[in-house]
Amino acid sequence: MVVKTVLITGGAQRLGAVLSRCFAQAGWQVWCHYQHSGAAAEALRAELAEHGQQLNTVQAELADETQRQQMMDHIVATTGPLHCLVNNASSFEPDTAKDFNIQAARQQLEVNLLAPMALTAAMARSIPADDTSGERSVIHVLDQKVFNLNPDYFSYTSSKLALERLVALQAQALAPQLRVCGVAPGLMFVSGPQTQANFEQASRINLLRRPIDPAQVAASCLFLATNPCVTGITLTVDNGQHLLPLPRDVMFVVQDLQKGVA
Numbered sequence: 001m002v003v004k005t006v007l008i009t010g011g012a013q014r015l016g017a018v019l020s021r022c023f024a025q026a027g028w029q030v031w032c033h034y035q036h037s038g039a040a041a042e043a044l045r046a047e048l049a050e051h052g053q054q055l056n057t058v059q060a061e062l063a064d065e066t067q068r069q070q071m072m073d074h075i076v077a078t079t080g081p082l083h084c085l086v087n088n089a090s091s092f093e094p095d096t097a098k099d100f101n102i103q104a105a106r107q108q109l110e111v112n113l114l115a116p117m118a119l120t121a122a123m124a125r126s127i128p129a130d131d132t133s134g135e136r137s138v139i140h141v142l143d144q145k146v147f148n149l150n151p152d153y154f155s156y157t158s159s160k161l162a163l164e165r166l167v168a169l170q171a172q173a174l175a176p177q178l179r180v181c182g183v184a185p186g187l188m189f190v191s192g193p194q195t196q197a198n199f200e201q202a203s204r205i206n207l208l209r210r211p212i213d214p215a216q217v218a219a220s221c222l223f224l225a226t227n228p229c230v231t232g233i234t235l236t237v238d239n240g241q242h243l244l245p246l247p248r249d250v251m252f253v254v255q256d257l258q259k260g261v262a
Helices: 012-023 037-050 065-079 102-126 156-173 196-202 214-226 250-259
Strands: 005-008 029-034 055-059 084-089 137-141 179-185 234-235
Touching: 005 012, 005 196, 005 250, 012 037, 012 214, 029 037, 029 065, 055 137, 055 250, 065 102, 084 102, 084 214, 102 137, 102 156, 137 156, 137 214, 156 179, 156 234, 196 250, 214 234
Parallel strands: 005 029, 005 084, 029 055, 084 137, 137 179, 179 234
Antiparallel strands: none
16 A cells, blocks of 8 residues: 655644644655754654654755755655645745835745745656546645735735635646645634734634634645545635635734724
């Protein structure tokens, strides 16, 4: 029996760690990418090993094309072509359309858009031309903001909008060897300048009025990775958050409410 392999970028913390556990518990051999979170990655490897589950760690700066390619070459040389790539890592920094730092914006575009493009292309090149089984896939982790626009986090949102459009474009371009899908979660963790009190309120601003369970986001990624009939689509896993338009990012809306502004 062939053990399937998956690379999860930013796989050591937050949603990435949940994804790593989900795939490992389902019997996949996980490659957990990290940049600075080596200790967390090693702790996760040891945790899963205690349960007989496989996780390898690999370090790379995703904004560096040489390091991206070296990482992919190392994985293919060690365990063969990937069965799944989950582009989870992202750079999330505040800026606006009028006032933003061009270098910081380029960094976000490099990590959030160009790295997923480059890693997907490298994966596609490694797959045998006659492998049309539908078992190999790429999953881009997006954000419900791509379907529910507001102007905050302008460069981040721009990069995720472009990546969402790539789901269908790459699915067309890389078939039949590779399926490409997206998952668009809502608010799952305390983010940026957000406080825990803000999160507790903001995480319930969705149709189901409850926090989004990261385990369900991970389960959705696993479903897409294992269903050979699905490609070119994005699942919103956000408790309906994308159906509640807001003038600003939800954390700022709650912040204003707490101050009595709105």
